[in-house]
Amino acid sequence: MSTSNPRILVAAGIAALVVLVGGGVFAYSRYKALPDPVTQPVLFNHKIHMDEKLGLTCDSCHKGVNEGPHATIPAVATCIKLCHTDPQGTSPEEPKLREAAAKGNAIPWIQVNKLPGHVYFSHVQHVKFAKMDCKECHGEMKDRTEPVSQTQTSRLDMDTCIDCHQEKGVSTDCLRCHK
Amino acid sequence: MNPTRRDVLKTVVAAVGAAALGAGEALAAEPAKKKRKWGMTIDLDRCTACQACVVACKSENNVPCAGPDQMPLDRGIYWMDMLAIHEGSHPEGRSQYLPTPCNHCENPPCVKVCPVGATFQSEEGIVGQIWARCIGCRYCTTACPYSRRYFNWSDPVWPEEMKNHLNPDVATRPKGVVEKCTFCHQRIRAVQEKAKVEGRELEDGDFRKLPACAQTCPAEAIMFGDMNDPDSTVSELGRSPRAFRLLEDLGTRPKVVFLREAKWKE
Numbered sequence: 001m002s003t004s005n006p007r008i009l010v011a012a013g014i015a016a017l018v019v020l021v022g023g024g025v026f027a028y029s030r031y032k033a034l035p036d037p038v039t040q041p042v043l044f045n046h047k048i049h050m051d052e053k054l055g056l057t058c059d060s061c062h063k064g065v066n067e068g069p070h071a072t073i074p075a076v077a078t079c080i081k082l083c084h085t086d087p088q089g090t091s092p093e094e095p096k097l098r099e100a101a102a103k104g105n106a107i108p109w110i111q112v113n114k115l116p117g118h119v120y121f122s123h124v125q126h127v128k129f130a131k132m133d134c135k136e137c138h139g140e141m142k143d144r145t146e147p148v149s150q151t152q153t154s155r156l157d158m159d160t161c162i163d164c165h166q167e168k169g170v171s172t173d174c175l176r177c178h179k
Numbered sequence: 180m181n182p183t184r185r186d187v188l189k190t191v192v193a194a195v196g197a198a199a200l201g202a203g204e205a206l207a208a209e210p211a212k213k214k215r216k217w218g219m220t221i222d223l224d225r226c227t228a229c230q231a232c233v234v235a236c237k238s239e240n241n242v243p244c245a246g247p248d249q250m251p252l253d254r255g256i257y258w259m260d261m262l263a264i265h266e267g268s269h270p271e272g273r274s275q276y277l278p279t280p281c282n283h284c285e286n287p288p289c290v291k292v293c294p295v296g297a298t299f300q301s302e303e304g305i306v307g308q309i310w311a312r313c314i315g316c317r318y319c320t321t322a323c324p325y326s327r328r329y330f331n332w333s334d335p336v337w338p339e340e341m342k343n344h345l346n347p348d349v350a351t352r353p354k355g356v357v358e359k360c361t362f363c364h365q366r367i368r369a370v371q372e373k374a375k376v377e378g379r380e381l382e383d384g385d386f387r388k389l390p391a392c393a394q395t396c397p398a399e400a401i402m403f404g405d406m407n408d409p410d411s412t413v414s415e416l417g418r419s420p421r422a423f424r425l426l427e428d429l430g431t432r433p434k435v436v437f438l439r440e441a442k443w444k445e
Contacts, residue, residue, distance in 0.1 A: 117351065
């Protein structure tokens, strides 16, 4: 069989093109894809805590947003002391809180919003000083009845950071956000 | 085409409007506050060459231990190094020890040669390096006349007991990138943010011993601060007749000032 047959050459060319384009599309979709969902240890219900009856806001519990770089999650003891001294409902999740408190353990939440190790992000700068709404990055949490199993945002990349910093006239000095 | 009356009128209105806007802006702008310019002074008459600064720097900045296979190849990494200079020979000989961080030059040769913009001068005069952007070409290590840049020839390793003591505020660097002193910019950022939350102005005292080397120095030989503030400790010490900079004739304008009573070479 001669390789100079133009039909075979064209077919090979088309095959190579399909493989290249297909590979590119696949790689890009993997790059843009969200990580696999995780199962949180307690099925925390944000909606119950944030409805009109209780009226908690994000920073009622995630107090760190007004104080420093980290948003923070309250200690189990704080939940027990402030509200859950007695059972507040019939949810099978609530005893898990009491159990952890009795043993003095923390609830092993799994972090879903992760930044690369060389990036510094400060909640206080964005929430307190830039007055950004939490849901701009974290989605509408007050409607969620289940815990977050996946990051709610595809915005944790440098393009998004830089676009917003430029738009709002904030410094884009590398050392502001890199470590 | 000759301009119509309407066109002329438009131009005049636009010009008047622009002038009025410009005047408004000029009135609104407050006298610009001078940007900070970080600098360091190292008093060699106080320094006892104890090397506490060298250890503190390694610990603060997650600088890896090169290990016995790399050290003989001269591949150790020291953001703060202690250089020994010996003059003369035995009966009259004497030694000078020189703690040498990056000089954070105002005219940095390393920044000019970086082909990918991984190294740069920050708004406040720090010569920084973004590890993730570095391609490891090592032009900058060659360009630096002070040899204050280090290449990671191997993946970073730490002794087992140090692995859980890495500083979370400083990223670890992989094999194949260049790293350097950053004047502990993570500490500067933290103290600036803390002061903003507390709603207070930063004073010279907040910075004087901010970097790990300055904080650790038992002889208080290392001082840090804002060189644009004429009343800061570093500015005052920088005006001392004892002050000199390394290789001043190169025109790199280092922001690390050394102090020494005796002449450099006698």
